[in-house]
Amino acid sequence: MAVIFDQARLAPLKNTVAVVGVGETDYGSDYRGAGGKAVAKGEARYDSYTLASRALKRALDDAGLKKDDIDGLCVANLSSERASELWGMNPRWSGGGDAAQSIIDATMAINSGLCTTVALVYGNAQRSMDTAYGGSRVTGGGITSYFYYAPWGLTSQGALYALLFQRHKLLYGTTEEQLGAIPVAFRKHACMNPNAVMQKPLTIDDYLNARYVAEPLRLFDYCLINDGGVAIILRRADMAKDCRHPPVMVSGFGWSEQNVDATQLRPRLKDFYHTAHHDVAAQVYPMAGVTQKDIDVFATYDSFSVHLLASLEGFGFCKEGEGGAFVQNGRIEVGGELPCNTSGGMLSESYMQSWNHQPELVRQLRGGLGQRQVQGAEVAQYVHDVAGKCKSIIYTKGG
Amino acid sequence: MATPRPIRFMDPYAEQFWAHTQNREFRMQQCSECGKFRWPPGPTCDQCLSDEFDWTLMAGRGKVLSWTTFHRSYFPEYPAPHTVMVLELNEGPLFVAYPVRMVPEDLREGLELSLSWTDGQDEFGEYNLPVFGPLAE
Numbered sequence: 329m330a331v332i333f334d335q336a337r338l339a340p341l342k343n344t345v346a347v348v349g350v351g352e353t354d355y356g357s358d359y360r361g362a363g364g365k366a367v368a369k370g371e372a373r374y375d376s377y378t379l380a381s382r383a384l385k386r387a388l389d390d391a392g393l394k395k396d397d398i399d400g401l402c403v404a405n406l407s408s409e410r411a412s413e414l415w416g417m418n419p420r421w422s423g424g425g426d427a428a429q430s431i432i433d434a435t436m437a438i439n440s441g442l443c444t445t446v447a448l449v450y451g452n453a454q455r456s457m458d459t460a461y462g463g464s465r466v467t468g469g470g471i472t473s474y475f476y477y478a479p480w481g482l483t484s485q486g487a488l489y490a491l492l493f494q495r496h497k498l499l500y501g502t503t504e505e506q507l508g509a510i511p512v513a514f515r516k517h518a519c520m521n522p523n524a525v526m527q528k529p530l531t532i533d534d535y536l537n538a539r540y541v542a543e544p545l546r547l548f549d550y551c552l553i554n555d556g557g558v559a560i561i562l563r564r565a566d567m568a569k570d571c572r573h574p575p576v577m578v579s580g581f582g583w584s585e586q587n588v589d590a591t592q593l594r595p596r597l598k599d600f601y602h603t604a605h606h607d608v609a610a611q612v613y614p615m616a617g618v619t620q621k622d623i624d625v626f627a628t629y630d631s632f633s634v635h636l637l638a639s640l641e642g643f644g645f646c647k648e649g650e651g652g653a654f655v656q657n658g659r660i661e662v663g664g665e666l667p668c669n670t671s672g673g674m675l676s677e678s679y680m681q682s683w684n685h686q687p688e689l690v691r692q693l694r695g696g697l698g699q700r701q702v703q704g705a706e707v708a709q710y711v712h713d714v715a716g717k718c719k720s721i722i723y724t725k726g727g
Numbered sequence: 728m729a730t731p732r733p734i735r736f737m738d739p740y741a742e743q744f745w746a747h748t749q750n751r752e753f754r755m756q757q758c759s760e761c762g763k764f765r766w767p768p769g770p771t772c773d774q775c776l777s778d779e780f781d782w783t784l785m786a787g788r789g790k791v792l793s794w795t796t797f798h799r800s801y802f803p804e805y806p807a808p809h810t811v812m813v814l815e816l817n818e819g820p821l822f823v824a825y826p827v828r829m830v831p832e833d834l835r836e837g838l839e840l841s842l843s844w845t846d847g848q849d850e851f852g853e854y855n856l857p858v859f860g861p862l863a864e
Contacts, residue, residue: 435732463732463801476767477823477849478733479856481805490795491813498793498836543796591767592821593813597792 338615344577345435346568346726349391349561350687351383352523354680359455359525359554369553370458376405377414384415387559392572393445397526398442400562402430404450404683410705419443427560427682428712428719432581434562444564450683451557459553461485469518487551488596488715490542491633491683493689496637497544499649504544506652508535510633510668511548511675518672520662520700525554526676548631551674554682558683560690568726575726576690578617579707582608586716592698595716597699604718605642605711612709616722620645623722624705625692627664627685629712630673636660643720647698667702685710687719693725729848733802737851744795747782748823748855751844754782755820766820789814789822789859794834814840814859828860 358374361367380403388395391467401419408422421442423433425710427450434446452459462474462484474483496502512532518524530548540546568575584607595601595696613619620643628639639652645666646654654660660668671688678684687710691697703718705725735745736861740756742749747754759779769780776850794812810831814822822831826834827843847856 353741444831476736477811479735479849480823480825480858481733481802481809482809482811482823483733483801486755487795487811489796492802493792494795501812518786540796540798545795588773590819593823597813597821 333611333614335614338611341435341439342579342615342617343577343726345438345578345579347686347690347723348391348563348568348571348573348575349387349393349559351386351388351390351559352556353379353382353557353679355525355554355556355630356527356576358556359552363551367455369455372453372456373446374453374456374555376453376557377411378451378553379453380406380411380416380449380559381557383451383486383557383559384447384449384723387447387561390572390579391561391563392569392570393561400434400437400446402434402448404430404448404481405681406449415682419425421580423646426712426714427573428721429582429583430709431562431578431686431721432583432719435581437580438562438564441504442569445502446562448560448562449557450559450680451703452541452552453555454679454680457554458664459472461549462487479629481669483516484542485631486545487542488501488576489634490545490595491593492596492638493602493634494544496600496649496652500652502649504546505532505536505658506547507549507633507637509655510515510560510636510660511535513655514630514669514673515618515676516633516653516661517700520698521671521677524672527554534601545632545634546674551631553678554678556678556680556684558680558687560686572692575579577692577720577724577726579724580612580618581720582611582615590686590716600638600642600648601713601716601718602638602642603717604716605639605713607717608711608720609643612720612722616707618725619708620708620721621665623709625670625689625702625708626668627673627689627708628669629685629711629714630669630675630681631679631681631714633675635713636668639713642713643711662700662702668703670700682712693723729846731806732800732847732849732851735851735854738768742771743782743812744768745854746779746853748844748857749853753785753787753857754817755785755840757783764818764820766822775788775812782797785842786817789816789840791834791836791838791840792821795830810834814861824857824859826860827858
């Protein structure tokens with residue numbers, strides 16, 4: 329089946345919508361709690377609406393807008409009906425899903441004239457609520473969940489990514505030490521980010537000495553489980569000028585899903601989801617009018633470190649199989665050729681399931697981040713690849 | 728009494744797959760129109776959308792594609808360390824199982840393994856679980 333991307337229709341949407349506000353909760357201090365010690369799992373302090381509400385208020389303040397300026401609403405991990413009731417909103421359009429999906433949908437809704445200013449809001453009290461991502465407490469999720477293979481003892485998202493990395497090792501000779509450069513780099517970034525949960529430096533020896541969880545993945549290949557909320561305000565570009573900060577433009581996007589034989593793990597293990605990556609790359613770069621070489625800051629969904637290897641290879645930053653070598657020697661660190669997940673990402677800043685990457689890229693393009701600022705950053709890319717549901721957003725610095 | 732295992736996913740098609748295991752028969756749906764094998768069990772062929780199928784007896788042979796070892800116990804039935812692998816069956820589908828009659832250290836990319844059975848039970852009842860191990864000498 330030939331895939332045709334209609335650039336004649338996509339390209340006019342470039343820079344029609346701007347990010348005018350971002351807000352996040354206090355990931356680090358919420359994680360550590362009053363005594364400075366990590367809050368125990370299941371010790372409920374917040375619910376997801378508390379965190380989402382806090383992030384929304386901060387994003388509105390950041391934009392210099394009032395809640396009555398919002399006429400579209402996308403929520404994630406929340407009920408749209410309850411959230412809009414809670415915030416006193418009667419939206420003229422609503423959506424939901426992950427961050428990239430919501431940004432793409434909202435851009436289309438704004439361009440269609442359904443709304444002008446959309447709040448995208450996520451809240452997740454997963455630590456307070458002791459959410460499980462594997463094991464016998466997970467009994468739902470349907471066929472395509474890792475739950476399907478429980479009778480054989482296979483469970484958890486981590487194990488599925490361990491299988492992917494093991495396959496990468498077998499095919500290309502990638503080493504665990506090479507993979508370790510990713511969590512080490514992201515931790516370095518987190519240590520430059522006062523809002524990040526993790527503040528203790530991590531060396532490659534610390535990484536290699538940590539226990540395996542699902543071998544060949546170790547403790548530090550896994551994302552955090554912490555509470556938090558994120559909100560983003562998108563606005564029609566011609567209305568963005570009166571906001572508090574210079575706008576950051578949504579300049580390109582792409583979407584492709586690789587679901588055929590997903591439960592068999594075929595796209596994961598036989599393709600590393602590269603078919604979806606290639607499709608998305610063929611949309612997002614031409615739409616934004618840039619190439620991989622123009623990307624100043626990069627962020628990828630990183631519930632596990634190995635996500636970065638797959639997306640760098642799939643989006644053509646290096647050849648297939650060469651991701652392990654590519655991420656060495658500081659190349660993916662601030663100051664390197666392609667700084668990746670500069671907030672610390674979901675491994676070391678906050679596990680906001682794609683949401684925390686967006687404020688970070690926006691801030692990098694606004695500038696003024698101190699030691700973790702990527703100098704002269706003008707083009708930023710987010711890659712979302714969750715089990716082959718792939719999307720990407722390219723942001724550029726607005727005028 | 729059969730060995731307790733974590734609960735199976737169950738729907739009308741999974742039910743038929745597991746029913747065959749009670750006779751130690753490893754059968755997968757094969758499309759009657761285009762011949763494609765289907766896993767997991769389901770109502771429709773993803774290649775031609777036909778809903779006609781046969782439960783074809785599988786050869787029970789496959790090659791190792793990847794594996795992972797759990798060093799943390801997620802299920803009481805499978806204390807750590809527990810190794811699970813993915814095989815590419817001769818008929819095409821990929822299949823998750825755990826290795827038997829061998830140590831996980833001997834797993835290799837492309838290693839050919841054959842079907843074995845072990846017993847199991849959960850709240851849906853007793854069944855046999857397809858697992859894989861070294862070819863008989």
